Amino acid sequence: MAGLVGYGAYVPRKRIRTEEIARQWGKNPETIKRGLLLQEKSVPGFDEDTITISVAAGRAALTRAGIDPQKVGALYIGSESHPYAVKPSGTVTAEALGIGPEVHIADFEFACKAGTEAMFVALGLVEAGRVEYAMGIGADTSQGAPDDALEFSASAGGAAFIFGADDLIAEVIEAYSYTSDTPDFWRREGEFYPRHGGRFTGEPAYFKHVLAASRGILEKTGLKAEDFAYAVFHMPNGKFPMSAGKQLGFKIEQLETGWVVPTMGNTYSGSSPTGLAAILDVAKPNDLILITSFGSGAGSDSFVLKATKRLPKVQGLAPTVRSMLDGPRHYVTYGEYAKFREKMIVNE
Amino acid sequence: MPSPRYTREIPSRYRLEAGRCKGCDKVAYPARRVCPSCRGKEIQMVNLTPKGKVVTSTVIHVPPDDFLMEAPYAMAIVETPEGARLMTQVVDCEPSTVLPGMDVSLEFRLIRKEGKGGILCYGHKAVPVF
Numbered sequence: 358m359a360g361l362v363g364y365g366a367y368v369p370r371k372r373i374r375t376e377e378i379a380r381q382w383g384k385n386p387e388t389i390k391r392g393l394l395l396q397e398k399s400v401p402g403f404d405e406d407t408i409t410i411s412v413a414a415g416r417a418a419l420t421r422a423g424i425d426p427q428k429v430g431a432l433y434i435g436s437e438s439h440p441y442a443v444k445p446s447g448t449v450t451a452e453a454l455g456i457g458p459e460v461h462i463a464d465f466e467f468a469c470k471a472g473t474e475a476m477f478v479a480l481g482l483v484e485a486g487r488v489e490y491a492m493g494i495g496a497d498t499s500q501g502a503p504d505d506a507l508e509f510s511a512s513a514g515g516a517a518f519i520f521g522a523d524d525l526i527a528e529v530i531e532a533y534s535y536t537s538d539t540p541d542f543w544r545r546e547g548e549f550y551p552r553h554g555g556r557f558t559g560e561p562a563y564f565k566h567v568l569a570a571s572r573g574i575l576e577k578t579g580l581k582a583e584d585f586a587y588a589v590f591h592m593p594n595g596k597f598p599m600s601a602g603k604q605l606g607f608k609i610e611q612l613e614t615g616w617v618v619p620t621m622g623n624t625y626s627g628s629s630p631t632g633l634a635a636i637l638d639v640a641k642p643n644d645l646i647l648i649t650s651f652g653s654g655a656g657s658d659s660f661v662l663k664a665t666k667r668l669p670k671v672q673g674l675a676p677t678v679r680s681m682l683d684g685p686r687h688y689v690t691y692g693e694y695a696k697f698r699e700k701m702i703v704n705e
Numbered sequence: 706m707p708s709p710r711y712t713r714e715i716p717s718r719y720r721l722e723a724g725r726c727k728g729c730d731k732v733a734y735p736a737r738r739v740c741p742s743c744r745g746k747e748i749q750m751v752n753l754t755p756k757g758k759v760v761t762s763t764v765i766h767v768p769p770d771d772f773l774m775e776a777p778y779a780m781a782i783v784e785t786p787e788g789a790r791l792m793t794q795v796v797d798c799e800p801s802t803v804l805p806g807m808d809v810s811l812e813f814r815l816i817r818k819e820g821k822g823g824i825l826c827y828g829h830k831a832v833p834v835f
Contacts, residue, residue: 402796
């Protein structure tokens with residue numbers, strides 16, 4: 358059976374508080390915090406992008422896996438903020454990780470589920486026996502237009518997962534995908550910020566796909582919500598994943614470990630993968646884990662994983678998600694945030 | 706920096722590849738064809754441990770054009786456990802707090818952009834270990 362042999366995550370150290378963004382636009386921070394359940398979010402520095410986040414997460418995953426990087430036969434990065442329009446993020450990442458040149462590389466894009474797309478394909482190649490190890494990464498430095506609700510959530514971070522067939526830290530019991538053409542959120546070629554359909558992003562988009570994919574994989578595996586130790590759903594804000602989890606019969610104790618959005622924000626393609634990494638940081642052998650992503654456009658990928666006896670041995674080999682969220686942080690003002698996110702026009 | 710030169714330097718910039726002299730054990734970063742210590746020519750490639758200590762540092766207030774938005778920022782000479790020294794920015798901290806003896810880790814970061822439409826140049830920067 359194929360599964361995970363290593364995982365790693367990275368969250369930048371810069372943060373901006375919900376109050377600071379609300380103050381800039383004359384909004385009531387308590388209303389935002391209560392409505393979206395967001396306290397603060399990570400902010401990438403000038404020198405952090407999808408590639409640097411992928412390298413940091415990938416290095417942690419290789420450390421935990423303890424494998425020769427040369428044996429990684431495929432590397433896929435899912436993101437909606439690849440630094441180049443033409444030139445893969447994967448080539449830079451592979452060189453930095455010591456992977457290749459005998460490696461298959463591609464960049465994936467499917468709004469916020471590009472990360473689990475990369476994982477889905479990496480898993481398939483290992484299951485097919487095409488490669489010994491394959492790495493799937495979800496990472497983003499998310500865009501949100503000034504004074505848009507997205508600005509309170511769009512953040513930076515990501516997670517990397519190495520799939521293999523031996524010495525697993527978690528078996529992948531099943532994978533499932535659910536997709537339809539739903540224009541809830543998009544960014545046209547050349548546009549700097551994405552646009553969204555407001556409330557249309559909720560029931561017809563997020564909830565329809567997340568619930569369908571989760572119910573589909575539960576039916577396929579014959580498992581029920583109470584069989585799982587943990588579940589994580591894509592986190593566009595704090596409210597949606599909790600609501601989806603409750604509708605599927607999960608309790609708050611099963612959801613809160615992977616619910617990293619209140620202090621991390623929505624890392625788009627890195628959102629549910631980073632939540633999964635936070636769960637793997639503490640999961641025990643035989644724990645069942647459900648992850649369901651969501652990408653606008655729209656679709657969801659679901660995976661059911663089962664932790665093995667090897668997982669506790671590798672958890673401490675690299676920084677945990679919680680240590681990065683609760684560790685050293687540097688809070689920035691809205692002005693600094695606008696500078697770091699290059700939201701200001703300056704002379705060349 | 707022209708793209709061909711940047712490409713040639715990828716092993717040292719991306720993976721911290723250095724050269725260890727088989728004669729005197731001196732580690733030079735980036736690797737040299739001739740050992741700067743004993744003039745030996747037998748060099749073994751090694752990857753530096755991505756951590757070290759600040760040997761000396763300064764704060765840049767008037768930077769080159771590519772780094773204008775980042776000023777003020779700290780620059781330091783960092784020595785790795787292998788004894789190799791490299792000049793690097795120290796980031797994710799107040800520049801004035803970077804002092805000799807500070808423990809740092811070396812993280813993969815974007816160093817500079819070749820203008821608005823040019824290539825992106827990556828390498829390592831130091832980050833304080835708390």
